[in-house]
Amino acid sequence: MELNKNFNIKFAGLKNGKHVFNFEVEETFFDYFTVESEEVDFPEVLGKVEVLLDKMSTMLTVDVVLNLTWNTWCDLCGEDLSLDVHSTNRFFVKFGTEDSLNEDILVLPHNEFEFNISPFIYEFIITSLPSKKKHKDGECNPETIEKLNDLKPNSSNKENNPLWDQLKNLS
Ligand SMILES: [Zn+2]
Incomplete structure (x- = not known):
């Protein structure tokens, strides 16, 4: 399975300075990550993501703003x-040949012209x-809460408490 190409950001050709990209997180967004992580029970988080990219001569600063709703x-x-799932998260894109030891830094080869932002969005969703x-x-359903309260063990009833029986035998 491949990353969704709709989440590619083509930075080559952009002028230095700030640029805005908008993405929509739909249910299919999680298909790739569900397969990769073998996760079955995936959170249903949907909505809009705004990406603010600041292009500098040697690097990119990328702010990812989540405006999502978790249906749970x-x-x-x-x-x-x-x-509501709202958060602003930042990472950097640098260029070179060495792998990044910092997860906030994506290192791309010098001749690269785009990157896929969906793994970052996924990571930011999970941590948010x-x-x-x-x-x-x-605001909870009062009926359910009442039922749950009925099910709670009644601590004042010492007769049915096995610990109490043990203490009685000791004396
Ligand atoms: Zn509730």
């Missing part, structure tokens, strides 16, 4: 949940997802 579910009540996903306070 709430960890507390299990109902559908849409979370919030680790906890839940509704704002009070």
Whole structure:
């Protein structure tokens, strides 16, 4: 499988200075990475990505602005949940023959004229997802929360607590 060519940025021929590129992250965006990482359960993150490229004579500075929505579910009540994913991320493109030891720097051969930005967008999406996903306070489905509360063990009931039985036997 090949990287989606719609995410190629052709920088050769651009004047020095700032340039804006707009991309759309659709469901098919993740196909390549799903295959590469053998990930099955992929997050559904969709929306717009703005790329601000600053071309200098020897390097490029690339700012990637995510304006995405993560369609997921709430960890507390299990109902559908849409979370905004907004972040600005920067990396650099330099030219040479040595591999980059820094993941924020992409090193291209001197004669290269374009690069594919989708692996960077993918990486920035993954690192921008919030680790906890839940509704704002009070916006969870009240029925589900009530059921979950009913299922919680009742700590005041010492009769059914095996630890309590053990303590009783000790005395
Ligand atoms: Zn919820």
